[in-house]
Amino acid sequence: MKKRALISVSNKDNITAFAQGLHDLDYEIISTGGTLRVIQEAGIPAKAVDEVTGFPEILDGRVKTLHPFIHGGLLAKRDNQAHLDQLKANEITPIDMVVVNLYPFKETLAREGVSDEEIIENIDIGGPSMLRAAAKNFADVAIAVDPADYEAILEALRNDQLDWKKRQQLAAKVFRHTAHYDAMIANYFSVQTEEAYPETYTVTYEKVQTLRYGENPHQQAAFYRTPLPVRNSLATAKQLHGKELSYNNIQDANAALDILAEYEDPAAVAVKHMNPCGIGVADNMNDAFKTAFDADPISIFGGIVACNREIDQATAEQLSNIFLEIVIAPAFAPDALEILTKKKNIRLLELEMQEGEAANHKLTTVKGGALIQSSDDGKTTxxxxxxxxxxxxxxxxxxxxxxxxxxxxxxxxxxxxxxxxxxxxxxxxxxxxxxxxxxxxxxxxxxxxxxxxxxxxxxxxxxxxxxxxxxxxxxxxxxxxxxxxxxxxxxxxxxxxxxxxxxxxxxxxx
CATH class of the missing domain: 3.40.140.20 (AICAR transformylase, duplication domain)
Incomplete structure (x- = not known):
């Protein structure tokens, strides 16, 4: 009997190449809607899911894969004879691979002017159900949720190396993926219902990079960001020059940005170990930085400087005379960039600095738990x-x-x-x-x-x-x-x- 793969993807990157690879490995492909059209238009044989279920898509596509002929094929254990007998009795064909990624909930949520109705319609139901069913039965069903894994999966299949451990790794990725997806949905509804501290608190982040080490060289670390970009956040900064940021760099740079947000006039902030060692405000950026430097010309050595105006040539010349880890600004004039990029090790970060939303909560982990509080955005006049x-x-x-x-x-x-x-x-x-x-x-x-x-x-x-x-x-x-x-x-x-x-x-x- 041919093996069967079910393909239903929102993100269609590289899907035809993957489908062709599965076809070449003698997989029968079943698919839905737009994915089916893309595969068939590429000349790859594929069968519609409703041909398998004998039931049409209904409710504007809300119900198409929620059917025993699909979930029975996914959940049946191949080493359980009773399961196999039930498949045969009900004329259900096993499904050996699921290739699914979900409706673009995050992308929909991020769109300007999007309606609540559009957001709700982009909550996937069938996709997570298939993924979770396949991941539960990972010993018998391979899962591809990430287009970045397609080629590695094909290579493993070609060499008969898609072993138990690799299948388990793919299952783990599925449950992380669906948990991430559900956390975004839960957060959306919590915001809508104004529940700041619900009975359970689930947060989710997306990996930006693995860091060389943590606070100290013997500690491991990584940098994550929130799914939806936050304005004035280091996670959205564009690095123009220098090696990648370290754990301590990120902590200090974030502290510098928090301080800088307090001042509307041209301001410069120098930070060491998450404390300001110099803050200066003036009529222009050059004088603001000079003021910050003069505040403590010793502690600024090896520190981080954040400025809320473009770095011009005069300011760059001052900055270039000091050993600094990072300079953050909304822009760097071309002549300023030319001066600063001559310093090999300095990191230059360009970050749009406009008045935006503050973080709603601050999360601090403690052993066995976490503390959550609203951010300290209190102002005094x-x-x-x-x-x-x-x-x-x-x-x-x-x-x-x-x-x-x-x-x-x-x-x-x-x-x-x-x-x-x-x-x-x-x-x-x-x-x-x-x-x-x-x-x-x-x-x-x-x-x-x-x-x-x-x-x-x-x-x-x-x-x-x-x-x-x-x-x-x-x-x-x-x-x-x-x-x-x-x-x-x-x-x-x-x-x-x-x-x-x-x-x-x-x-x-x-």
């Missing part, structure tokens, strides 16, 4: 500030305070930032106590601390940080407020003539 001290901050101080507040939001807790005139001067990150973070920021700022402002990501439980700020010459402080001992810090500010404002919003970053 001058109108939100509550003055806690006798002295009111000046207009200039308010501008500096808000600049520092945007920066400290992206510094690992406990976090303190000193800033002045659209420039960070000192960054104290990731300390076990707030005074420790303050001392680091003050030491880094040095003489520049005098006349600066201080931002704290959380409240002051003790007045020691205020005392340190006063000693260094800080004139104003911004913090969330909310400690039972707020008044101790306010009294210390009043004693030293420092203005203090509350935001009412904390920005812990762990």
């Amino acid at each position: 001058a109108a939100d500030l509550q003055v806690a001290t006798k002295r009111q901050p000046t207009a200039e101080e308010i501008t500096d305070l808000l600049f520092a507040w945007k920066a400290v939001k992206h510094v690992k807790s406990n976090a303190i930032v000193l800033a002045k005139s659209n420039q960070t001067l000192g960054v104290g990150a990731g300390q076990m106590n707030r005074i420790g973070a303050a001392n680091i920021a003050i030491e880094q700022a040095g003489d520049k601390a005098s006349g600066s402002v201080m931002a704290s990501d959380a409240f002051f439980p003790m007045p020691d940080t205020v005392e340190a700020a006063a000693k260094s010459g800080v004139t104003a402080i911004i913090q969330p407020g909310g400690s039972k001992r707020d008044q101790d810090s306010v009294d210390a500010c009043d004693q030293h003539g420092i203005a203090m404002v509350y935001t009412g919003m904390r920005h812990f970053k762990h």
